[in-house]
Amino acid sequence: MHDSYWLGSAVNEQPQPEIAPDDKKKQANAIVESIQQLGQTNVPQMESNIHCMTIIGQVEGHIVLPPQNKTTKYEHLIPQLVAAEQNQKIEGILIVLNTVGGDVEAGLAIAEMISSLSKPAVTLVLGGGHSIGVPIAVSGDVSFIAETATMTIHPIRLNGLVIGVPQTFEYLDKMQERVVRFVTSHSNVTDEKFRELMFKTGELTRDIGTTVIGADAVKHGLIDRTGGLGEALKELNRLIADRKKEAAGTGVYN
Template identity: 80%
Template sequence: MNNYRQQEPQPNQPGPIGPGGPGVDESKRSAVVDSIQQLGQTNVPVNESNIFCMTIIGQVEGHMVLPPQNKTTKYEHLIPQLVAAEQNPKIEGVFIILNTVGGDVEAGLAIAEMIATLSKPTVTLVLGGGHSIGVPIAVSSDFSIIAETATMTIHPIRLNGLVIGVPQTFEYLDKMQERVLRFIMSHSRITEEKLKELMFKTGELTRDIGTTVIGVDAVKFGLIDAIGGVGEAIRELNRRMEERRNAAAGGFVQ
């Protein structure tokens, strides 16, 4: 009599190579290890969102390449992203997070103009700091929010390096300063008198010119729309996206 019985695979024993086999387990383990090494967490939440989130951190890098130890945001990287967000029908809103010390004036104004001319709802959130040329970027959106502990440094345009001391140079600098002032005033509720008072105030900075504005004061002066954080910014952006959808639906019905 044959007592042979086919041995059933034990639950803790590996099965054959293939779906569910050790090959898949190894790839999963490798993915988890890579995620821990790069992001410090075991899994990354995957969710296709209708909001495009763009960060502007460190120093805004423009026409000059900054040293490698500087944390920078390259404006030539942001411009194609904004164009892609404008063209993508799945993207309904743009969320910009700032923690920048400023940087290249023309590059910062280019980014600010790009954000201001998007047809989709935009919200900016200043975390940590939105200094110097970060101020025009912060006010360029449809609605701006600043964290209570965040600050914004408002100061005149400065040059470093070799400057040709001729009247034309100073005239150009003055015109560039006027461009920044006009942009800030046209995209916020701050008055020209208050903005120039903050910009040319002496005794507050080491260079003895300019003002550091804390979150609450930025709202009080009309520079930023509201105090808040990520939750408030997302809620405001969702509200504006819903209004845009309703307006589009109403126009389609007519």
């Protein structure tokens, strides 16, 4: 009995292989990077049928913004949307916005891609969905806005040197029409109401436009519903289930 107990103890107490110093350093660096980037040491790993895409800070387009600016680069978002559209495991896309706006053409490109997805897409405005963030916010199948979130609607503006010739103003007018047409065709706001909000004076300092908050965005028809993450995910799952039922009836599901 004594010998067998000793033998079992010896087996159980076998020394574990030591981690090489280089591997320890890599693990430590990975933890530090995770803390710096995400504010946590462990990122929960789980399989999900929903792809979450965030649009945070300023939408960066053709001009690289200063490093101190919090930006979302459109060339990073477009491959995500293409991958989500092609990946059969992804059944729905959740777009979370907290943006001040940014490059008009980049914002419209993102909005057009979201609106052309074959899979269900739900947008959620948290904090703010200002300027060119408005078309992105209305580009999904259903849009949500937090009760405390805001959206600023104003005419297109240019930074830097502006050539004061008729062609410049015609270009601006055409750009403006693109935004108006997209927003009114992907939401319940009327053309007249949207232009009224856009050109309203006296509400914004040094500019024309309107800031709408949560329920007001819904009242004007810009956003479908007020709600947060839970409501947005519930609606997205409902859209996914409806798509599966429809596909079951036709025998085709991509």
